[in-house]
Amino acid sequence: MSRTLNGRSKIARLKKQKSLRTKHTAEENVHRLEEAVTALDTKTAELKLFKDLPLSEPTRFGLKAGHFSTLTDIQAKAIPLGLKGSDILGAAKTGSGKTLAFLVPVLENLYRSQCIGADAGLGAMIISPTRELAIQIFDVLFKIGRKGHMFAAGLIIGGKSVQEEQQALARMNIVVCTPGRILQHLSQTASFSIDALQMLVLDEADRIMDMGFQRDVDAIIEYLPKSRQTLLFSATQTKKVSDLARLSLKDPEYVSVHETATSATPSTLQQNYIVTPLSEKLNTLWSFLCSSKKSKILVFLSSGKQVRFVYECFRRMQPGIPLLHLHGRQKQTARLDITTRFSQAQYCCLFATDVVARGLDFPAVDWVIQADCPEDADTYIHRVGRTARFERDGKAVLFLEPSEEEGMLERLEHKKIPIERINVRAKKQQDIKNQLQNMAFKDPQLKYLGQKAFISYVKSIYLQKDKEVFHMDDLPLEDFAESLGLPGAPRIRFGKGDNAKELKNAPRTAVLSSDEEGERPNDEDDNYNERKGSQRNNQTVRTKYDRMFERQNQDVLAPHYARVLEDTHGEDRTRKDEGNIGEDDDLFSVKRIIPAEGTVPGDSDKDGQGPKKVMIPGMKEPLVLDSKRREKLLRSKKKLSKLKEKGTKLVFDDNGKARPVYELEDETKFAAKGLPEEQRKLFLDEEKKRIELADLDDKAAAKEKRRVKKEKKRAREQADMDDGDGADGVELLNPDENAFANFLADAEAMDEPDEREQSAEPPPKRRKWFEDEPGESGKASQKRAPDYVQPETLEDLEALAAGVLE
Numbered sequence: 001m002s003r004t005l006n007g008r009s010k011i012a013r014l015k016k017q018k019s020l021r022t023k024h025t026a027e028e029n030v031h032r033l034e035e036a037v038t039a040l041d042t043k044t045a046e047l048k049l050f051k052d053l054p055l056s057e058p059t060r061f062g063l064k065a066g067h068f069s070t071l072t073d074i075q076a077k078a079i080p081l082g083l084k085g086s087d088i089l090g091a092a093k094t095g096s097g098k099t100l101a102f103l104v105p106v107l108e109n110l111y112r113s114q115c116i117g118a119d120a121g122l123g124a125m126i127i128s129p130t131r132e133l134a135i136q137i138f139d140v141l142f143k144i145g146r147k148g149h150m151f152a153a154g155l156i157i158g159g160k161s162v163q164e165e166q167q168a169l170a171r172m173n174i175v176v177c178t179p180g181r182i183l184q185h186l187s188q189t190a191s192f193s194i195d196a197l198q199m200l201v202l203d204e205a206d207r208i209m210d211m212g213f214q215r216d217v218d219a220i221i222e223y224l225p226k227s228r229q230t231l232l233f234s235a236t237q238t239k240k241v242s243d244l245a246r247l248s249l250k251d252p253e254y255v256s257v258h259e260t261a262t263s264a265t266p267s268t269l270q271q272n273y274i275v276t277p278l279s280e281k282l283n284t285l286w287s288f289l290c291s292s293k294k295s296k297i298l299v300f301l302s303s304g305k306q307v308r309f310v311y312e313c314f315r316r317m318q319p320g321i322p323l324l325h326l327h328g329r330q331k332q333t334a335r336l337d338i339t340t341r342f343s344q345a346q347y348c349c350l351f352a353t354d355v356v357a358r359g360l361d362f363p364a365v366d367w368v369i370q371a372d373c374p375e376d377a378d379t380y381i382h383r384v385g386r387t388a389r390f391e392r393d394g395k396a397v398l399f400l401e402p403s404e405e406e407g408m409l410e411r412l413e414h415k416k417i418p419i420e421r422i423n424v425r426a427k428k429q430q431d432i433k434n435q436l437q438n439m440a441f442k443d444p445q446l447k448y449l450g451q452k453a454f455i456s457y458v459k460s461i462y463l464q465k466d467k468e469v470f471h472m473d474d475l476p477l478e479d480f481a482e483s484l485g486l487p488g489a490p491r492i493r494f495g496k497g498d499n500a501k502e503l504k505n506a507p508r509t510a511v512l513s514s515d516e517e518g519e520r521p522n523d524e525d526d527n528y529n530e531r532k533g534s535q536r537n538n539q540t541v542r543t544k545y546d547r548m549f550e551r552q553n554q555d556v557l558a559p560h561y562a563r564v565l566e567d568t569h570g571e572d573r574t575r576k577d578e579g580n581i582g583e584d585d586d587l588f589s590v591k592r593i594i595p596a597e598g599t600v601p602g603d604s605d606k607d608g609q610g611p612k613k614v615m616i617p618g619m620k621e622p623l624v625l626d627s628k629r630r631e632k633l634l635r636s637k638k639k640l641s642k643l644k645e646k647g648t649k650l651v652f653d654d655n656g657k658a659r660p661v662y663e664l665e666d667e668t669k670f671a672a673k674g675l676p677e678e679q680r681k682l683f684l685d686e687e688k689k690r691i692e693l694a695d696l697d698d699k700a701a702a703k704e705k706r707r708v709k710k711e712k713k714r715a716r717e718q719a720d721m722d723d724g725d726g727a728d729g730v731e732l733l734n735p736d737e738n739a740f741a742n743f744l745a746d747a748e749a750m751d752e753p754d755e756r757e758q759s760a761e762p763p764p765k766r767r768k769w770f771e772d773e774p775g776e777s778g779k780a781s782q783k784r785a786p787d788y789v790q791p792e793t794l795e796d797l798e799a800l801a802a803g804v805l806e
């Protein structure tokens with residue numbers, strides 16, 4: 001007993017000694033680093049490699065594991081300043097490595113101040129304008145910090161329960177977040193203390209500081225300690241004095257690798273534009289996709305409605321390249337899934353809004369197509385920046401409406417963007433208008449999407465701030481509506497929310513996405529316009545009734561035609577109809593012929609009495625089984641049904657007499673009514689009226705549906721509020737009770753990474769997002785913690801948010 005006690009106390013003593021030793025070593029390391037950083041001369045130092053910088057061992061290790069050895073220009077300039085604690089305004093081209101330029105100083109400065117563990121509190125806050133970008137930043141942080149560093153880092157971007165995030169926040173040292181969600185916690189979470197905050201980073205700072213996030217950012221700043229280091233980064237960063245004042249930056253260093261450059265975009269990027277009228281845009285886009293099937297393409301459109309409509313139409317038309325679509329109104333899980341799928345795809349086309357315009361590092365994008373003109377040159381720069389990243393090649397094409405050409409080119413020139421005009425090869429241009437019209441006619445939902453897409457596009461133009469580029473009055477709206485397959489241009493009502501002040505302050509996308517009500521067509525006005533449109537369109541569109549006539553003729557011909565074909569080209573027809581069934585040496589053969597009612601007995605080949613005949617109900621003649629192909633017919637109900645007599649559809653007249661649905665009129669009576677052309681016109685006019693009425697019904701039904709949906713939504717929200725769970729306002733993820741249990745990093749464990757790894761459950765192996773790391777071999781790689789993984793599911797996200805950097 002006493003020996004056991006002795007043993008225990010010995011272990012405890014050894015542990016304590018080890019812990020003291022570790023603490024001592026850490027202090028020594030920190031001291032050495034402090035001296036090295038102080039000695040670093042940011043003006044004269046020639047820095048080329050990460051190893052030239054005074055960095056801690058864990059950071060060095062993480063960078064090496066991520067295969068980062070050479071510094072990019074922005075990194076060479078910004079990291080030393082960041083290490084020395086300066087406030088920074090960083091500007092560098094897209095894909096030039098700005099993420100590491102702020103993450104390395106974050107890790108190092110917190111390491112040197114030993115802001116580690118739950119007691120240390122939150123040391124750094126990194127704000128991103130979108131969830132996708134926040135996840136990506138977190139991924140890079142995880143990648144370079146996972147070995148050795150003991151910070152607790154987390155993602156706060158919504159999409160999970162507030163309560164769960166609250167618990168996690170209390171233990172975090174580094175948080176990567178979106179403005180809205182972090183503000184919610186700052187104002188609601190009592191346990192969330194930010195007194196220890198040393199660093200604030202705004203990625204895509206110009207976007208975060210603009211009107212759309214203005215209120216949130218100003219409110220966040222109010223909560224933060226005044227003495228802190230602030231880093232602002234963007235490809236389109238400016239020295240806007242008002243922003244600097246709002247963020248209370250102290251003598252900020254402006255680190256720009258733009259000013260000396262001849263262009264604001266990467267030199268490996270080939271940039272072109274085409275001038276295409278609005279009504280030709282979808283034709284051009286479709287033709288482009290059909291001729292670029294072996295590419296990875298990102299297509300930008302101005303609103304989520306546009307994205308949905310184009311995606312739904314093109315999906316049905318099957319261009320021969322996988323299609324994806326992404327916009328801000330999709331659920332977080334879907335968005336994550338889509339970005340992952342696009343990242344991993346070799347050939348794919350993603351239709352997206354500006355939600356992916358900034359910061360996202362999709363690997364190997366060949367083309368960026370801006371099918372809708374960007375709102376300004378900055379947005380242009382960010383969009384095209386999704387290709388030609390980090391010294392890779394890429395191509396970008398901007399579609400300009402003739403009225404936008406002059407103004408937009410001026411804006412691009414002003415920003416030093418080299419762009420050249422190209423033309424669409426007329427031979428390759430396809431016209432899909434008729435197909436779209438047919439699809440919209442058959443599918444009311446598609447038509448509805450088309451109307452919404454039309455309205456949201458027109459609204460986006462109306463809301464554009466730069467009236468020298470966007471001229472709403474010059475747009476050929478009727479033709480545009482027709483090109484979307486609509487029977488006319490829906491009339492748009494600009495609601496009360498569209499007053500000048502709101503328009504000025506709200507970002508275009510925000511207004512569009514939140515303006516669900518305003519985007520709905522005004523029924524009365526719609527009808528007027530659609531009537532006008534349908535009058536014009538009916539000359540080209542095949543109506544439902546046209547098709548009905550065609551169908552009737554087919555019916556008349558069908559039985560006779562079938563018999564003629566059977567007698568003459570029987571073999572050919574059967575082969576064609578049967579697809580993969582047909583040859584004698586087929587995989588399948590008839591197992592059992594179900595003797596149909598009235599089977600003609602005998603007469604089989606075996607008897608030497610000729611082929612077998614089977615009586616099929618519904619067929620006048622017995623089916624002669626003179627070949628295996630014929631026998632196989634018996635297995636397919638669908639094919640048999642073609643041989644059967646068609647029933648005749650009858651209607652009852654006022655006297656209760658059954659008549660065929662369509663009857664041929666007596667020729668003399670027909671002639672007496674007037675010239676066939678006049679009658680045709682008359683008929684079309686009548687049918688037009690019927691279509692308009694049907695349209696009215698469609699709209700009323702859609703309106704009612706919307707109303708019911710809205711009511712349901714309201715009821716749900718009410719119920720949520722009654723439950724006292726209304727604060728979140730987003731979809732709740734499956735909370736994992738223990739997700740944050742490991743948040744606290746035991747400082748002692750720094751010396752024992754292997755023990756920690758063994759005790760942790762090995763996470764499942766998943767594919768990587770950003771780049772293919774060459775497989776490592778040897779013992780070291782076998783022992784290593786599992787590689788950085790891209791979150792693919794909600795659980796992955798959970799795991800990442802719980803990320804202890806070890």
Ligand SMILES: Nc1ncnc2c1ncn2[C@@H]1O[C@H](COP(=O)(O)OP(=O)(O)OP(=O)(O)O)[C@@H](O)[C@H]1O
Pocket residue numbers: 067068069070071072075092093094095096097098099100234235358359360361385386389390770771
């Ligand atoms: N020093 C480096 N060595 C090698 N690759 C690097 C280095 N720094 C960054 N990269 C790679 O370059 C790519 C672009 O980096 P990053 O996303 O940080 O660019 P960015 O400047 O933030 O772009 P954007 O302006 O679009 O946000 C990433 O794939 C990243 O892994």
